[in-house]
Amino acid sequence: MKKLFSTIISMFLYISVALADDRLALAFNILTDDDSKKNSIIDPKAQKKIKFKLFSTQNETIYMNGNEIVVIDDRFEFDIEGLEGKQEIKFTNNLNEETTFTYYIADENGMVKDYTIENEQAYIKTVDDVKILYTEKDADKIEIVTDLIDNMPDKTKSNLEEITLLPTEHKSGAAGITSYDKISLYNISDYTNKQIKNIVSHEIAHTWSYDLMKQKELDYFYTDFNKAAKEDGNYVTKYSKTSASEDFAESVSFYLTDNKNFEKKHPARAEYIEGLLK
Structure with a gap:
């Protein structure tokens, strides 16, 4: 119980710090959209793109695997065509924050x-x-x-x-x-x-x-x-x-x-x- 209480307090303090300057830390701001769950297995025959969305639009520049993302209506996508196996999508911003999403993409045989x-x-x-x-x-x-x-x-x-x-x-x-x-x-x-x-x-x-x-x-x-x-x-x-x-x-x-x-x-x-x- 003490360990659980300590964990809850730590999470609260971390989120409080993240919100202290009225902005969300990158790890909290990038969410998966539709069926694109974080750490998910993907069947490319049923899903061609991984969809993401921003919880909040903030004054920051976000990069996906080193490339600046194009956000439309708080949403953006990652094309998985030609990709197989374990794929790590790393997000960074101009504030030196980072977060990584891991996906496992099947080949044409499943x-x-x-x-x-x-x-x-x-x-x-x-x-x-x-x-x-x-x-x-x-x-x-x-x-x-x-x-x-x-x-x-x-x-x-x-x-x-x-x-x-x-x-x-x-x-x-x-x-x-x-x-x-x-x-x-x-x-x-x-x-x-x-x-x-x-x-x-x-x-x-x-x-x-x-x-x-x-x-x-x-x-x-x-x-x-x-x-x-x-x-x-x-x-x-x-x-x-x-x-x-x-x-x-x-x-x-x-x-x-x-x-x-x-x-x-x-x-x-x-x-x-x-x-x-x-």
């Missing part, structure tokens, strides 16, 4: 040079603006994942940004873990194609639930969904008994992958999900 997943060479494929990172171990299963995403209703993947297929087992034994808009899948090649579809759609349902809560179409207690589940009077799977959030994710998963059977066995849930998709 291989991301200089970047690994659990010490294995990483690859990237993009479908519907969703980045999918994987290794050779799971290369044969990528099409199952991309086809699933490609054919899902847009709303269900509205909050999905990235899926990483790790060639290792999670310490809990979980097949998938969701963190807001990102999904990690573990040893996915060990499952059947049908199981993979269920696992992936289940985790995507979790990302969707966060967006629904943000839009206030779903509350944190899943109140309206629970009413539908109670009306059905059953569970979708044994795992759906765990919690309302898991019941929701399982329901969406089977609604998407086995619709006819799901509607027959769980009509109230199916109607509820259909309402969310309208």
Whole structure:
């Protein structure tokens, strides 16, 4: 706790100094725009430029890799054509400040040079603006994942940004873990194609639930969904008994992958999900 408190105080003092002369330090003033996250992996087939923006227009000259940048409406770009592997974009200004953004750019085959997943060479494929990172171990299963995403209703993947297929087992034994808009899948090649579809759609349902809560179409207690589940009077799977959030994710998963059977066995849930998709 003392260490955390000390860190917070240090950050506050640093920011206070940065703002003392009514200007932001360079490291705070340059932000990434759109999908160009700092320290990001880029698929050049889906993204041709890295976009940046200034938090505040200030009386300073900014250089990008030694060249003065041209800023239009507080925004500027970096063309990645012909670049591969690790790329460091260094920003400096006339006040001797500097900050660096690191990117990993894939080649035409999707291989991301200089970047690994659990010490294995990483690859990237993009479908519907969703980045999918994987290794050779799971290369044969990528099409199952991309086809699933490609054919899902847009709303269900509205909050999905990235899926990483790790060639290792999670310490809990979980097949998938969701963190807001990102999904990690573990040893996915060990499952059947049908199981993979269920696992992936289940985790995507979790990302969707966060967006629904943000839009206030779903509350944190899943109140309206629970009413539908109670009306059905059953569970979708044994795992759906765990919690309302898991019941929701399982329901969406089977609604998407086995619709006819799901509607027959769980009509109230199916109607509820259909309402969310309208």
